Amino acid sequence: MTSPYLLQHAQNPVDWWPWCPEAFEEARRRDVPVLISIGYSSCHWCHVMARESFEDLAVAAQLNSDFVAVKVDREERPDVDAVYMTATQAMTGQGGWPMTVFATPDGVPFFCGTYFAKDDFGRLMTSVTSAWRDQRADVVAQGAAVVQAIGGAQLVGGPTAPISAELLDAAAAGLAGEQDDTYGGFGGAPKFPPHMNLLFLLRQHERTGSAESLEIVRHAAEQMARGGIYDQLAGGFARYAVDARWVVPHFEKMLYDNALLLRAYTQVWRLTGDTLARRIADETAAFLVRDLGTPQGGLASALDADTDGVEGLTYAWTPDQLTEALGAADGAWAADLFRVTADGTFEHGRSVLVLARDIDEADPALVERWQDVRRRLLAVRAQRPQPARDDKVVASWNGLAITALAEYGVLTADRAILDAAVALAGVLADRHLVDGRLRRVSRDGVVGDPAGVLEDHGCVAEAFLAVYQVTAEPRWLDLAKQLLDVALDRFPSGKGGFYDTADDAEELLTRPADATDNATPSGTSAICAALVGYAALSGETSYREAADAALATLGPLISGHPRFAGYAAAVAEAALAGPYEIAVATTDPADPLVAAVYRHAPGGSVIVTGEPDRAGVPLLAGRPLREGAATAYVCRGFVCEHPVTTAAELAGRFTRTGKRV
Structure with a gap:
C-alpha cells in the first residue's frame, strides 16, 4: 500500500474500504449511505477525529452497521478530493480536512462537513440514517442539486484575457493592497506562506524595477524566516501559522511548501545578496535532502503535525528546558534570543522558538555562540520523540523539489545538491513512468496505481527541463516532451484550458478542473510553465501556442484574484519576457x-x-x-x-x- 494515511487507520474498529467500485456496490447491496472520510497522514485534526471517533468501539459499531465507510488519502487521490471539496464548499461555504461526506451508493454527496467532535458525529450519523430511511426522496434531490452546483463550479472554457504587462502590473498592485504591512504576507490568521506570490512579485520587479514589489517579498521573507513557522534549529517551514505574526505554526512540514520556499529564498538572495535569505535557502535545501530523503530515492511527502498525539511536542520549549540543555548562562541568553518566556507562546507554558533579532550579520563571536547554541539544542531535541513521516513519494511535489534544488544548486555552485536533483529526477523517470504514463505515488520503491493528474505532468515536466538545463543531457528534454504530449492529448478542455484528470481516468461525478493556485500550483499553471520552457528550449512553437492559449484562460483569475494565481502570474511574467x-x-x-x-x-x-x-x-x-x-x-x-x-x-x-x- 502506498498510503501511510490508510495504514494509520488499518487497525481502527471501523470497517474501512479504500476508494474502489466494490465499496459503492456494497452500499447498494446493503441499501445504506456511504461515509467518505478524506484526509492525509500529517493532518492534526484528522488524528483528533480518529482518536475520538474512529477508534471508539461504539462509534465504530454504529458506523459499520448503518454505512459503508470509505477512507481516501487526499494526497494520493487529489481528483476525488477535488470533487468532494467542491461539494463541501458549496454546501458549507468552507472546506478543510478531515473532510466528512455522506453520499448515496452512487457517490452523490448529500451532506458534507469537516471535523466533528465525537458526540456531534454520533448525532449526525443518527440523523443521516433517519433521513435515508424516512426522507429518501429529499436526500436524493439534495444530492442532485449538489452535483449540479459542483458541475458548474468545475466548468472550463469561461472568459479569457490575454497576458499583458498591464494585467500583470495590476495583479502586483492588487497584492500590494492586501499586504500585511507589519508582519508581512497577505491576510490574517491563519497565515500561509505565499511562496508563489513571492516568485511572481520577484519576476515583476525584475521586469519593471518596482521597489515596492521587491520590498513586499523581502519583508515577508524576513518575517517568516524569523518566526516560529520556520524551524530555528533544523530548518524547514511548517505548513502555516495559526496567528498573523508567524509565531505559532501548525507543525506539519510539507514537501511542497519547502520546495517552493526554497525557490523564493534562492531568488531573493540572487537579487539582493541578503545574508538571511541565503542562510534560509541553504538550510531549506539541506532539510529537503536530509530529513525528507527516502532510502529508495525520492522525497517523502511530510513530517507530521503531532508527536505521540501531542501537537508541537518535539519543537516547543520552556525556560527551564533551555537551562537544562545549555546551562544557566547560555540558557538565559537563548531564552532572550528565541523569546522563550515563562508564560509561553504555545500550550502549557511552552514557547515556539522565534528569532527575536537580526543575528546573521552580527559580530562573528556572537554568530558563533548562536550557532553553537543551535547545535546543542538540536542534539537535545533529537532525544525527544519525533514526528512521524509520510514517506510516500508524490510525483508533482518531487517535481517541485527537483526544480528548486536545481535552481539553488546551480546558483550556489553546490555540486552535492545538483547531484541530488538529478538523482531525484531519475527516480521519477525510472519508477513513476510506467508504459509511457505517469503514476502519482510510490512508496518503499513500489509505484502505486493512481494515475498522474495534470499537476503531476506539469511539475515533473518542469523538473525534467530544470535538470536538462543543468546537465545538457537530451534525455531530460525528451522526457519532458513525452509528458507534455500526454497532457496535450489527454487533458485539454477543447477551449484552451485543461482538465485535472485525463480523458481515460476513472470517471467521477464531475471531471475536476481547478485553475487556482493554492497550496501547490494548479495543474494548468504547472503545465503552462513546462510548455513555455519546453518551447524555448526546443524551438517547437506549437507548445508555446498551447501555453499562450492556456495562459489566456488564467488571465481573468490573475487580474481578479492574484493571491490565488501566484504561479500562473509568475509563468505569465516568463512568457511576457520571451522567455x-x-x-x-x-x-x-x-x-x-x-x-x-x-x-x-x-x-x-x-x-x-x-x-x-x-x-x-x-x-x-x-x-x-x-x-x-x-x-x-x-x-x-x-x-x-x-x-x-x-x-x-x-x-x-x-x-x-x-x-x-
Missing part, C-alpha cells in the same frame, strides 16, 4: 561567464551551457566560441543579440535594479 533563451558555449563548465549568466538572467529564463553544437541540445546549435573564449548568446523568441564573452557585457543585456551577489 530569455540563453546559451553559453564553453569547453569549461567552471568558466566565470557561466556563473554570471545564472546570476544575471531574469527569473523564468531558460539557460543551457556546454560545448558548441552539442548533439541533442538545440540552443547550442550553431553557437561557436568567439576567439576561443566562453561565449553567451542571449535571445528572445529565437532572435539573438550580439554574443558576449565577459560578465560585464552580459550584465548589460538585462535591465536590473537589485544588488548583485
